[in-house]
Amino acid sequence: MxxxxxxxxxxxxxxxxxxxxxxxxxxSSVADLLSLIAEKYGEDMARFIYNEEGKVRNYLxxxxxxxxxxxLSGPDTPLKDGDVLxxxxxxxxx
Numbered sequence: 001m002x003x004x005x006x007x008x009x010x011x012x013x014x015x016x017x018x019x020x021x022x023x024x025x026x027x028s029s030v031a032d033l034l035s036l037i038a039e040k041y042g043e044d045m046a047r048f049i050y051n052e053e054g055k056v057r058n059y060l061x062x063x064x065x066x067x068x069x070x071x072l073s074g075p076d077t078p079l080k081d082g083d084v085l086x087x088x089x090x091x092x093x094x
Contacts, residue, residue, distance in 0.1 A: 001026055001081035003033060011060075011087040014045050024079065030062060031075035033085060048089075061088040 006019045024032060034056060038046040051057050062069045063086040069077050079085075 001028065001079065003028075003079055003082075004084045005033070005037065006084065006086040008086065008088050010089045011045075011048060014048060015041055028079050029075065030064060030069050030077045030079060030085065031056070033079060034062075034075065059090050061090075062086070063088060 001024055003022050003024055004019060005022055007015050007017055012018055022033065022036060024036065034049050038049050048060065049056060056062075056075045058070065064072065064077060064079075065084055069075065
């Protein structure tokens with residue numbers, strides 16, 4: 001299956017891309033996609049995605065087709081062909 005991944009702000013700087021299409025096996029989850037992205041872009045990207053215990057950091061927003069994955073099934077959310085996952089870093093300000 002093909003999934004589109006969109007990168008914003010610091011994440012875009014880390015990847016050097018605004019978007020890319022990724023090929024995944026059928027029945028893959030968001031966790032599988034995050035693992036593939038971390039492996040592809042190396043240690044810096046892995047630190048964006050995972051904490052010291054190897055858990056997906058929850059300060060990033062992962063939006064699957066416009067819905068935060070934590071309002072779905074978290075990293076275990078299943079993917080389907082044509083899905084769009086956006087990586088959004090925390091927004092600062094005050």
